Amino acid sequence: MLAFVRIVLLIGLLAPTVANAVTPDEILKDSALETRARNLSRELRCMVCQNQSIDDSDAPLAKDLRLLVRERLTNGDSDRQVLDFLVSRYGEFVLLRPPFELHTLLLWAVSPAVLLIGIFALFVMARRRKTVAPPSPPLSDAEQRRLSTLVAPPAVDR
Amino acid sequence: MIPELGHYALVLALALGLIQATVPMIGARGRDAALMRLASSTASMQFVFVALSFAALTICYVTSDFSVANVYENSHSQMPLIYKFTSTWGNHEGSMLLWVLILSLFGAMVAQFGGNLPETLKANVLGVQSWIACAFYLFILLTSNPFLRLAQAPLEGRDLNPILQDIGLAIHPPLLYLGYVGFSIAFSFAIAALIEGRIDAAWARWVRPWTLAAWMCLTVGIAMGSYWAYYELGWGGFWFWDPVENASLMPWLAGTALLHSAVVMEKRNALKIWTLLLAILAFSLSLIGTFLVRSGVLTSVHTFASDPARGVFILMILVLFIGGALTLFAWRAPMLKQGGLFAPISREGALVFNNLFLTTACLTVFVGTLYPLALEAFTNEKISVGAPFFNLTFAPLFIPLMFAMPFGPLLAWKRGDVLGVAQRLMAAMGAGLIAIAVTFVLMGMSSVLAPFGIGLALFVMAGALTDLAERTGLFRLPLATVRMRAAGLPRSTWGTAVAHFGIAMTLFGIVCQTWASERIVALKATQTVAIAGYDLTFDGMVQHTGPNFRELAAKFTVRSGGVPIGIMEPSKRSFASRGSSTTEAALLTRGVSQLYLSLGDSNDDGSIAVRLYHKPMVLLIWLGSVVMMLGGGLSLSDRRLRIGAPKPATKSALQPAE
Numbered sequence: 001m002l003a004f005v006r007i008v009l010l011i012g013l014l015a016p017t018v019a020n021a022v023t024p025d026e027i028l029k030d031s032a033l034e035t036r037a038r039n040l041s042r043e044l045r046c047m048v049c050q051n052q053s054i055d056d057s058d059a060p061l062a063k064d065l066r067l068l069v070r071e072r073l074t075n076g077d078s079d080r081q082v083l084d085f086l087v088s089r090y091g092e093f094v095l096l097r098p099p100f101e102l103h104t105l106l107l108w109a110v111s112p113a114v115l116l117i118g119i120f121a122l123f124v125m126a127r128r129r130k131t132v133a134p135p136s137p138p139l140s141d142a143e144q145r146r147l148s149t150l151v152a153p154p155a156v157d158r
Numbered sequence: 159m160i161p162e163l164g165h166y167a168l169v170l171a172l173a174l175g176l177i178q179a180t181v182p183m184i185g186a187r188g189r190d191a192a193l194m195r196l197a198s199s200t201a202s203m204q205f206v207f208v209a210l211s212f213a214a215l216t217i218c219y220v221t222s223d224f225s226v227a228n229v230y231e232n233s234h235s236q237m238p239l240i241y242k243f244t245s246t247w248g249n250h251e252g253s254m255l256l257w258v259l260i261l262s263l264f265g266a267m268v269a270q271f272g273g274n275l276p277e278t279l280k281a282n283v284l285g286v287q288s289w290i291a292c293a294f295y296l297f298i299l300l301t302s303n304p305f306l307r308l309a310q311a312p313l314e315g316r317d318l319n320p321i322l323q324d325i326g327l328a329i330h331p332p333l334l335y336l337g338y339v340g341f342s343i344a345f346s347f348a349i350a351a352l353i354e355g356r357i358d359a360a361w362a363r364w365v366r367p368w369t370l371a372a373w374m375c376l377t378v379g380i381a382m383g384s385y386w387a388y389y390e391l392g393w394g395g396f397w398f399w400d401p402v403e404n405a406s407l408m409p410w411l412a413g414t415a416l417l418h419s420a421v422v423m424e425k426r427n428a429l430k431i432w433t434l435l436l437a438i439l440a441f442s443l444s445l446i447g448t449f450l451v452r453s454g455v456l457t458s459v460h461t462f463a464s465d466p467a468r469g470v471f472i473l474m475i476l477v478l479f480i481g482g483a484l485t486l487f488a489w490r491a492p493m494l495k496q497g498g499l500f501a502p503i504s505r506e507g508a509l510v511f512n513n514l515f516l517t518t519a520c521l522t523v524f525v526g527t528l529y530p531l532a533l534e535a536f537t538n539e540k541i542s543v544g545a546p547f548f549n550l551t552f553a554p555l556f557i558p559l560m561f562a563m564p565f566g567p568l569l570a571w572k573r574g575d576v577l578g579v580a581q582r583l584m585a586a587m588g589a590g591l592i593a594i595a596v597t598f599v600l601m602g603m604s605s606v607l608a609p610f611g612i613g614l615a616l617f618v619m620a621g622a623l624t625d626l627a628e629r630t631g632l633f634r635l636p637l638a639t640v641r642m643r644a645a646g647l648p649r650s651t652w653g654t655a656v657a658h659f660g661i662a663m664t665l666f667g668i669v670c671q672t673w674a675s676e677r678i679v680a681l682k683a684t685q686t687v688a689i690a691g692y693d694l695t696f697d698g699m700v701q702h703t704g705p706n707f708r709e710l711a712a713k714f715t716v717r718s719g720g721v722p723i724g725i726m727e728p729s730k731r732s733f734a735s736r737g738s739s740t741t742e743a744a745l746l747t748r749g750v751s752q753l754y755l756s757l758g759d760s761n762d763d764g765s766i767a768v769r770l771y772h773k774p775m776v777l778l779i780w781l782g783s784v785v786m787m788l789g790g791g792l793s794l795s796d797r798r799l800r801i802g803a804p805k806p807a808t809k810s811a812l813q814p815a816e
Contacts, residue, residue, distance in 0.1 A: 023759070023767050050400070051399075051542070056393050056395065056398075092539075092540075093540040094542070095542060096544030097547045098547065103533065110522075110525045111525060115555070119514070122514070
């Protein structure tokens with residue numbers, strides 16, 4: 001289902017185009033810049049697509065954005081500046097990893113919080129159990145003898 | 159006539175379902191054996207009628223009966239037979255029919271194989287199962303009728319979406335649904351236990367095989383979907399953290415947690431309430447997944463609101479079942495007796511650790527998938543949550559989980575000795591450390607983290623083998639004894655080791671993608687491109703004609719060290735019926751690594767753009783999931799799970815205590 005619905009959604013939006021994202025003519029000569037451009041592309045959303053980065057998408061808009069990213073990088077922008085520029089132009093929607101802010105607090109904080117609460121709860125439970133069930137005193141001689149008769153033929157527990 | 163028969167069979171299944179949803183449960187309250195036994199017959203007959211209904215739709219597809227709207231929209235007379243058959247479920251209505259087919263199949267299987275269940279439990283389980291079935295029969299009959307006729311039958315259909323014309327459609331959705339829907343049995347068992355107010359270790363023993371079977375199907379189903387997307391979508395990715403994928407990952411994570419907590423419950427009678435909750439959650443997440451995919455809410459919150467019939471219906475099912483189940487849980491669970499004390503460092507403790515991390519990972523995916531929808535619905539703000547977010551939040555949860563994995567099976571029940579286990583894992587840790595060192599030497603410092611991933615994968619693999627070696631006494635005892643011990647080892651122990659080995663294989667494959675190489679170039683005929691020690695020469699374009707498409711393929715000869723080793727023909731197919739085209743990537747498998755080649759646009763100067771990848775060890779990602787499934791299968795065949803099977807009288811003295 002995952003792939004096939006995904007594909008259906010994709011097709012609905014990108015109809016007869018061909019799945020081929022980055023094209024040879026886009027690639028920068030400077031390989032360090034190109035690597036940065038690719039890394040940035042993976043962080044940016046193609047806004048007309050279904051949850052695709054501009055690196056994966058073959059939509060015309062994604063191509064424009066890829067070129068834009070490369071243009072800014074060649075003009076000497078830092079990665080941060082490129083992202084800020086795109087956010088100022090398209091809004092936060094363009095970032096595939098939302099920034100940590102008030103309105104995304106729950107998104108970022110829920111699972112670490114739950115993990116910590118879980119660990120804490122288990123810790124408390126383990127301690128409570130310890131206090132409820134104090135270590136039992138060692139067996140008396142009579143008990144020890146009774147035990148050894150009980151276990152005499154080595155019992156096998158499957 | 160056939161579509162009408164199919165439609166009518168579905169209505170009859172609904173009628174039977176309504177009987178099954180009420181009468182046996184009334185019987186269970188009044189201890190009326192006759193009323194309770196009714197459930198077995200209705201469950202079997204429900205399956206028969208749904209199967210008839212499904213067969214009717216299949217016949218419509220195979221015979222290209224375009225008077226049926228659903229067939230007209232999703233089929234074509236020129237399509238190969240296999241795709242005519244698979245297109246039965248390659249659309250919304252048909253896939254929902256497949257959903258209820260599998261649901262009724264599971265119901266019938268409980269009726270058939272549940273002979274050893276207490277009568278009241280069986281009646282209640284089948285009753286609850288039938289509530290779910292009725293809700294989905296109604297959903298199909300009221301909002302998604304696949305048998306709708308057209309007043310005037312068109313001559314030709316509109317064809318199945320070309321990307322779905324692939325063997326993937328035959329395998330992936332049925333397996334995925336077997337997994338999704340299989341969790342309904344665990345859900346029904348949980349609700350039945352809550353209704354009866356009684357739950358014990360035997361309950362876990364009955365639920366485990368069903369959960370295990372569902373989990374196996376889901377594991378491979380997800381993996382096959384991933385492989386399908388990998389070769390079909392043309393950019394070589396295998397997991398996109400797409401909401402639709404997340405929808406299947408969430409039940410998998412919850413189901414994996416359920417499998418592990420059910421072990422604790424079965425062996426030690428502990429974690430009862432938690433196991434019940436997980437059983438409810440696993441299927442609830444399956445329902446949420448169905449809702450996400452089927453309602454259109456993913457495309458946009460607004461399209462959902464503009465065409466609400468289906469979405470609202472599924473949302474109602476969701477609220478009714480999840481809300482109802484959790485309310486019942488909150489009301490009845492505190493009355494259940496807890497049992498089985500254990501120290502934090504113990505097998506139980508390790509499984510609790512597993513559960514904590516798996517459920518948190520599941521929650522992370524859940525929040526990441528639904529948060530943007532919720533935010534948009536409440537504040538109209540739009541944000542994107544994609545792969546970078548999930549990679550950052552999911553990995554930190556999975557790494558400790560993987561690291562703890564070899565420890566779990568080696569720890570003793572009740573009170574374990576973590577240092578002793580660490581000592582026994584020395585060899586495995588050594589293997590991991592050597593792997594890290596070797597990876598650094600071989601691959602250099604290009605990635606600082608990836609070699610540790612390799613080390614972790616090797617540690618888990620070696621840990622799984624250590625577990626087996628310890629139990630059979632390998633290297634300590636004479637070979638004959640080892641063989642005897644190995645034969646006497648419970649299959650579930652083998653299953654654990656094999657499944658853990660499998661997930662380590664998947665991890666290994668994923669980490670290796672750090673060193674995948676990529677070339678994006680424009681090539682003219684006779685030009686050569688090199689990647690990872692291979693040379694690919696572009697020989698020229700070739701034309702092919704398929705049954706319902708025309709194909710333009712680029713022929714490449716692959717050489718390794720000057721010796722030709724194969725031919726790759728990536729292509730573009732154009733389908734006249736829909737006026738659409740697909741790219742078909744070419745794959746060349748070398749061991750478990752692959753060369754991946756897909757075509758881009760042709761340029762004016764006669765060159766053609768190609769994307770070429772070398773993906774080292776990539777097949778391990780999916781082979782790992784197959785190994786996981788095999789592990790599940792071994793565990794499923796354990797005698798312990800076949801209640802009432804006679805125990806062999808001999809040899810037991812030689813078998814190791816577990």
